[in-house]
Amino acid sequence: MGIFKTKKAEETGSTRLPRHIAIILDGNGRWAKKRGLPRTAGHAAGAETFRRIATYCKNIGIEYLTVYAFSTENWKRPREEIDAIMNLLGKYLRESVETMERDHIKLKILGDPAVLSPELLLNKGKRQLPGRRSEMAVLECAGLSKSYGAVKALEDIDLKVEPGRVVGLLGPNGSGKTTLIKLANGLLQPSAGRILVCGCEPGPETKAEVSYMPERLEMPEWTRVRRLADFFADFYADFDRERAAALLTRLGIDGESRLRQLSKGLRQKVQLSLVMSRRAKLYLLDEPFGGMDPASRDLMLETVLQSRAPEAAVVISTHIITDVERVLDDVVFLDRGGVRLCSPAAELRAREGKSVDELFREVFRC
Numbered sequence: 001m002g003i004f005k006t007k008k009a010e011e012t013g014s015t016r017l018p019r020h021i022a023i024i025l026d027g028n029g030r031w032a033k034k035r036g037l038p039r040t041a042g043h044a045a046g047a048e049t050f051r052r053i054a055t056y057c058k059n060i061g062i063e064y065l066t067v068y069a070f071s072t073e074n075w076k077r078p079r080e081e082i083d084a085i086m087n088l089l090g091k092y093l094r095e096s097v098e099t100m101e102r103d104h105i106k107l108k109i110l111g112d113p114a115v116l117s118p119e120l121l122l123n124k125g126k127r128q129l130p131g132r133r134s135e136m137a138v139l140e141c142a143g144l145s146k147s148y149g150a151v152k153a154l155e156d157i158d159l160k161v162e163p164g165r166v167v168g169l170l171g172p173n174g175s176g177k178t179t180l181i182k183l184a185n186g187l188l189q190p191s192a193g194r195i196l197v198c199g200c201e202p203g204p205e206t207k208a209e210v211s212y213m214p215e216r217l218e219m220p221e222w223t224r225v226r227r228l229a230d231f232f233a234d235f236y237a238d239f240d241r242e243r244a245a246a247l248l249t250r251l252g253i254d255g256e257s258r259l260r261q262l263s264k265g266l267r268q269k270v271q272l273s274l275v276m277s278r279r280a281k282l283y284l285l286d287e288p289f290g291g292m293d294p295a296s297r298d299l300m301l302e303t304v305l306q307s308r309a310p311e312a313a314v315v316i317s318t319h320i321i322t323d324v325e326r327v328l329d330d331v332v333f334l335d336r337g338g339v340r341l342c343s344p345a346a347e348l349r350a351r352e353g354k355s356v357d358e359l360f361r362e363v364f365r366c
Helices: 009-012 029-032 038-059 074-076 077-101 177-184 225-235 243-249 264-275 292-306 321-327 345-352 358-362
Strands: 020-024 065-068 139-148 152-163 166-170 191-196 210-213 282-286 313-317 330-335 338-344
Touching: 009 282, 020 210, 038 177, 065 292, 139 177, 152 177, 152 338, 166 177, 166 358, 177 191, 177 282, 177 338, 210 264, 225 243, 225 264, 243 264, 243 292, 264 282, 264 292, 292 321, 321 358, 330 345, 330 358, 345 358
Parallel strands: 020 065, 166 313, 166 330, 210 282, 282 313
Antiparallel strands: 139 152, 139 191, 330 338
């Protein structure tokens, strides 16, 4: 099956394959009709082809395969016909599932449960840790390491972030904070060890679980605030427009303002408001309060705490410890790519007899 052989690859001699590809699974109704077969025979043939493609992808090293199996044009059909098509899809895919799982291929059905057939709501494919979902660590690292050539950014990190906790990821410049956040967001790949988000390796399916705020806002300066909200709504199904509008209004930011008209602090407020307007299970905030005055930091901290669901976890990477430590449940000190200290904040203050900020200055004194 030479489905990944391209002209560019032939010209360059490259053998590099993508980690994630997407294919369209056709119902094969016309294929069956041409051969004088019932339509269901086409569905069965399509499911078998899907199994073969998935197995082939697994064997050559493709990690994620997204299959579009129900086109938007089908939604124009009568509801009973939609249900019949979905039930057939579930029936024939299910017959291929057991074979694929024996080959260690994990499946997960993506879609809105309100409109999907019960036949499809198996929710398979999550590489979960033992235990119930509510008890699972939102973020877990085990022996996690990341190197850039000879430079070790992270080395042998063991860490768990439990649901509902606010965690301060603290350390001097170059300690590995941003690298860890990018690994959790699937923007980097580990050199060794593993990292799990809600029981899954970071990838396409965890994007719906994580809301990420990078240190720098990479958007054209001519973009209007309103258009940024539109982008979030287009990309994230869990984006709450009403919440975003309320937050921006509270901050006195006009949706028609362009980014170039806003100060650095106001841009940070816009970005943080949009990130916190998602219904995520894990919020990863990389230096979210840079450029803000103390009063604004207090307001945005309050926004972070009020916007998230009670079971959602927040990881904050920051150098502004004095203003932030009052909201932290847990503290992690990173130093030269390793965990120097990991403790509940209240226990740390009681044990050491000093604030987190004072201890940080003592540990990392130059």
